[in-house]
Amino acid sequence: MRAHEAGALHGDIGSRGPAWLRTPADVNALVPQLWPRNVARGADGALTVAGLGVRDIAAEFGTPVYVLDEDDLRSRCRDFRSAFDGVDVYYAGKAFLCRAVVRMIAEEGLSLDVCTGGELATALSAGMPPERIGFHGNNKSVAELTRALDAGVGRIILDSFDEIDRLTALARERGVRPRVMIRVTVGVEAHTHEFIATAHEDQKFGFSLAGGAAAEAAFRVLDEGVLELRGLHSHIGSQIFDASGFEVSARRVLALQAQIRDARGVELPELDLGGGFGIAYTTQDDPAAPQDLAKRLRRIVESECAVERLAVPHLSIEPGRAIVGPAVFTLYEVGTVKSVPVGAGGDTADGRRAYVSVDGGMSDNIRTALYDASYSATLASRASAAGPMLARVVGKHCESGDIVVKDEFLPADVQPGDLVAVPGTGAYCRSMASNYNHVPRPPVVAVRDGRARLIVRRETEEDLLALDVG
Template identity: 90%
Template structure:
């Protein structure tokens, strides 16, 4: 977009803060917000990897998630190049389908899953089980059994009950699964409370401050059934500040030293999780992978030297940072409504069923008119969906051309992470398809749901 800065307007438009100003040209695209191969063609329409959005929507309809395949692949390569000696796990919860599994596998990444369904998707797409890590705070016996039988490379244990379950399965099968202990390090990440995962009052992991993390690690070592490879810490999502990672690494490596002193064992691996932020609006300023790598390596090397520890094998788990900006969503405008001069609502044919993040996290997004250019003055509008909720907002505030009208296409960038993954059938709306575009050609990788799909589950 040119799109406006984060922080929504509420109430009278006249009360907007002074930094929110119309763009110089509503047709401009801010590169960091869009997939790398998105351009505005001579006719004014957006094109993804050389294919016009008009052609995409003519074939696949709207709403539609559009994945720039070369963008996603290039971001995989960026992380591999930045972390050449680390294991880069793509966090599948951001968005997972078999085509994406194959893409990240071909680019040399590992894969992190957190449910049996994600594991099934990974295995069905041919991802080698030894390159899969299995997360989750409440893995069932069936899920753990399937992971062990498949030969999953590592399981991140999250509770004493899970340690006992996995130990029983391992004994029964005569195998020794590799595990990491998830540590809750007490870091308050600068992000929304629902996606901050390392403070003490938290469902994930073992508390460091309360001694549970140390007890879990020692239990595994003493029982000798599971192979304890290392410790894991994930402090949250959409994080731009490296300070939280520094505190987390210091505390986790401090625990590594305690384990060494207690049992004479230096754990060989350390996973610092993911949560690296992306740009949703012009106020977001994410670090490039090589900058992240430089900061994290400096932190780990320094703390290991201070604790007299050998530097462990490092793992990271980018999900949003790989797929988030590689996808845009295309909608068709249905109505444009001026409400007594207070606000203009641009209603589109999707909404909170295909992007719940605005309603759930108060997330900010950008948007632009996609099917044509415009010479009209900018109009401050709110892009809303078709659902029966006043909170059904796609983009809280955005400058669109004043001549936006029914039938126009609106594109929203940054929708690769957690939009299709968290999509629902609210109001019995079928979920949109996912289309991958490369070298001017589109292919369907997740088909659109139909009303027949919805009715097939209703055994009435």
């Protein structure tokens, strides 16, 4: 690490405050940073989104249901577009993708990252301009690359030497010259869960910078002359609050860009710094505003380009979950409530915890079990004058780890039939949903101006059986 890199480790673009649980006084309160912008409590105490009550949503569409505040999603698209004026902003298809959302982000001027043939098919079927699509993935098949070439995808992010050879052969065969970027593994530690950190050396993505593979990949593409190398790509992880990783990453990847210029006389015109910006799942999380992110990242790039005597390249960013994550909450119905002793060493005042079982769980939100993710929850169908109880919101699946919200104060009178809402579920919940225990996946409902429309229908038992040909 260079001396000026060490100093960068003290900067941040968002702070993580003390651990949080609701206090008795605010058990009905909504913390604004956790919820879509158009969510409120109505006069009767029930939640509303864009003026529509959640009880009406549950009555029409059933539960569990993912509820998307469409204007919230669109406003976040505009916030990033405005803050990063002149920068290409790529929506993360893997966070959540359906045709309606593709149309929303396209209308708001964003580009789109996909990483499989299925995501590409969804994007194209919704009319996303192919030149605004970037194709990621560490193991793209010949069929996927062929479809990307035939569709005219705007950029393909190269992830291995095998892929360079594969794409070069396909491009030569078709007489096309696709635009590509080299994904560089910069060896930066992102302060996030190890499963969503993507820039350390010992993992599957990209070309190692320290080992020389990234430079070799760039030289191979340039020397072959079949693919059009537009620039370098770096992505250090997801749910990131600390800017130091971006500073170090930019320094290292721009140093490689200078090395390529000095060795081949080519100054690459583009740079993608990735993103993966964090969102608030609880009040412990304090994400930075897009304007602050943009200011910080521009300053980093401009400073490092001056050091390396490079022209400032055309930038791209990938906000990740920061666009769709906060725009969605999941609505559940309570089925059972039981109070259990927590045992010696437990952290509750009375030695007990309430288990509030809902009609979904790890099949619609695997993140708590997979990443030890933290979520919040609130009683959604009414307000309550009861005192608080420490609750664990759990699902209906046959796993003791089937937990949606590990610890939350809910009103002590929560009972079967109540609705509970969990915010911050727009990213990686429906995308990673499963049919564990043969539970059909929930629908997605978009709400705008007091009206709800179904954008992904609920799976049925008939859907499950249709695939069972035995």
